[in-house]
Amino acid sequence: MRSTRILYLSAYWPRSQPLCGGEWRALGVGRALRHLGDLQTIVVRSGAGEELRNNHITNGLDVTDSIESQARFRRGLSGKVRWAVDPRTPYPYGCGVDAEANASVSRSINDADLVWFGNFRTPNLFENWVWPKSVLDVDDLPSCFEKSMLPAPTGLRDSFVRTVRVHSWRRREQTLGERFTVLATCSESDRAYLRKIGCRAPVHVIPNGFDQPIGEPVRRPVTPPRIGFVGPFEHPPNLDGIRWFVKECWPLIKREIGDAQLRIVGNGSEGELKPVGPDIDGLGWVPDLANEMASWSLKIVPIRSGAGTRIKLAQAFSAKCPVVSTSFGAYGYNVRNGVDILLADSADLFAQACIRVVRNPMEAAAIANRAWEEFLRKWTWDAIAPRVWAAAEECLRRSKSPNFNVGIVSR
Helix, strand or coil, rough: CCCCEEEEEECCCCCCCCCCCCHHHHHHHHHHHHHEEEEEEEECCHHHHHHHCCCCCECEEEEEEEEECCCCCCCCCHHHHHHHHHCCCCCCCCCCCCHHHHHHHHHHHHHHHHHEECCHHHHHHEEEEEEECCEEECCCCCCHHHHHHHCCCCCCCHHHHHHHHHHHHHHHHCHHHHHCCEEEEHHHHHHHHHHHHCCCCCCECCCCCCCCCCCCCCCCCCCCCEEEEEECCHHHHHHHHHHHHHHHHHHHHHHHHHCCCEEEECCCCCCCCCCCCCCCEEEEECCCEEEHHHHHEEEEECCCCCCCCCHHHHHHCCCCCCCCECCCCCCCCCCCCCCCCECCCCHHHHHHHHHHHHHHHHHHHHHHHHHHHHHHHHHHHHHHHHHHHHHHHHHHHHHCCCCCCCCCECC
């Protein structure tokens, strides 16, 4: 009996040392899928060809091919109106692959038993509308992202454009049940949202997670105390969150703990976008983040916009690092304020929570230990893998049903 053949398409590179949350998820899901059968992994994104040449083997996950995406502009007012009102408009992200790549993927689908899309963006880089025997991993819901950006201080024109984008993406999300066999989300909240807007498809929850360290982590907080943040600056919610923290919270913390240091990790944090303030170090990308995080008194997640769930939390829990987060930053994790995390949404309360952690190391350690126990139970990729398998197995069952269209259908 032959092995199940799985085609895995993702816009994120599943590299051995991921640079962002999407890459961590791509790697974790890919490893889980590999246990189900023969896995063919294709990365679809701008610059994928160069990455394939440099990173063919990615931590045991073999990337077999890459497809370059290209800009595809919506021409004139009619093109913009069509994008806004017609959920079947091709290339909604303004980029896509060429006809040769479309044909190549169609041939690969014919040879596969299961097609897994690693995020919402990937299938929208192709002309195809219906994808047979497929699982779409809805890592981020675009309408939720756009909605989260509405409160930002912008002019009337920008507010109008974002409102249009919210409704346009929501219409696309409502059609997902027509296009894919099975859906996956990062949280129960996102699954409930898809149900609320009328999306008709089975939805599995596959939370974001992080690798379990080989041994139990040992923390070594240093003096002066360090407060840390992790996130690439090319992701707007990260830049917005750390700027808010530095402007509104950091002066309050420095007033009480004068020697506190802020350590910012992530691509772009060492450059001109780094917030300016006393005792703020932008470290850029750090190869041994676990060792750096072990020296922190706490990790902050001051995120106020975005979509999906933040791998930042699972990463901190895996290192036994205490976390202070906004409620939005902890979205989807079902964490308990004061038990395994501290939550605060105003600048004053966020700063007070950080001060509390620094001044009460025993309480902070107890909170981090409880979060570690929850991490082992829910958020390691070993714990999450059965959820990936369940979604894949339901897709395989449903794909054998005559009720689902098994031909590639274009818009």
